[in-house]
Amino acid sequence: MPTDQTTTAPMTPQQYGVGARFTLSVYSSDYVSIILGALGEADATGLTVETNDISTFLGGAEADVLRYLRDVVAAAARTGAHISVSILLSRGCPGELECELPAGVGALAAEPISLRATGIRARAHWSLYPLLDGAAGGDRARDHMTPIYDVIERAKQDGLYSGSDHYATRLDGDLAAVLETAANAWIEVGRTVQHVATHLTVSLNSPTPIPA
Numbered sequence: 001m002p003t004d005q006t007t008t009a010p011m012t013p014q015q016y017g018v019g020a021r022f023t024l025s026v027y028s029s030d031y032v033s034i035i036l037g038a039l040g041e042a043d044a045t046g047l048t049v050e051t052n053d054i055s056t057f058l059g060g061a062e063a064d065v066l067r068y069l070r071d072v073v074a075a076a077a078r079t080g081a082h083i084s085v086s087i088l089l090s091r092g093c094p095g096e097l098e099c100e101l102p103a104g105v106g107a108l109a110a111e112p113i114s115l116r117a118t119g120i121r122a123r124a125h126w127s128l129y130p131l132l133d134g135a136a137g138g139d140r141a142r143d144h145m146t147p148i149y150d151v152i153e154r155a156k157q158d159g160l161y162s163g164s165d166h167y168a169t170r171l172d173g174d175l176a177a178v179l180e181t182a183a184n185a186w187i188e189v190g191r192t193v194q195h196v197a198t199h200l201t202v203s204l205n206s207p208t209p210i211p212a
Helices: 031-041 062-077 145-157 177-189
Strands: 020-026 048-051 054-059 082-091 121-131 160-165 168-174 195-204
Touching: 020 062, 020 160, 031 062, 054 062, 062 177, 062 195, 082 177, 121 145, 121 160, 121 177, 145 160, 145 168, 145 177, 168 177, 177 195
Parallel strands: none
Antiparallel strands: 020 054, 020 082, 048 054, 082 195, 121 168, 121 195, 160 168
16 A cells, blocks of 8 residues: 655765775885875775875775774884874764755764774874764753763773873874774764764874883
């Protein structure tokens, strides 16, 4: 019997605006081959990857995005060169080149990720941005600092917290663990906040002495 009900297909991560933009900086005269080699080694299955003269865009599911980032950065770091990488993760964007969410769209659920260890030590400055404009749920939903403090506490429990600096939290540990901590906080906050971004500046093989 005919019915007026329609079935809406679930949104894909790309439609929801899940992705990353990163810039890999290599402090070596051989930086071109190191960067291109690292990008070429990583498995881009399931991802949209667009590289230009400034940065690389990744679109796709959270687990695939983070796996790719881990592999690219690890491949570059294994050359022994001093590496820094600026990473922006975003999900639930309200308006982008190919991302326009209708009003009332809830969080697209994602499971926490787990990344294989790399054996490479990374130090990072990390910032989380729950973008709560127009959020429902009372005063707590409008208090953007509450989820930030919650995930910093989680980083402390995980043993990755290394202190606080202006505008950022320091993380220190295996590259995979650093990325995993930031990404899982981003995913967790995304369960209650539609648009969430997080930023990391990661340093590897720094010539500057750092605590053991």
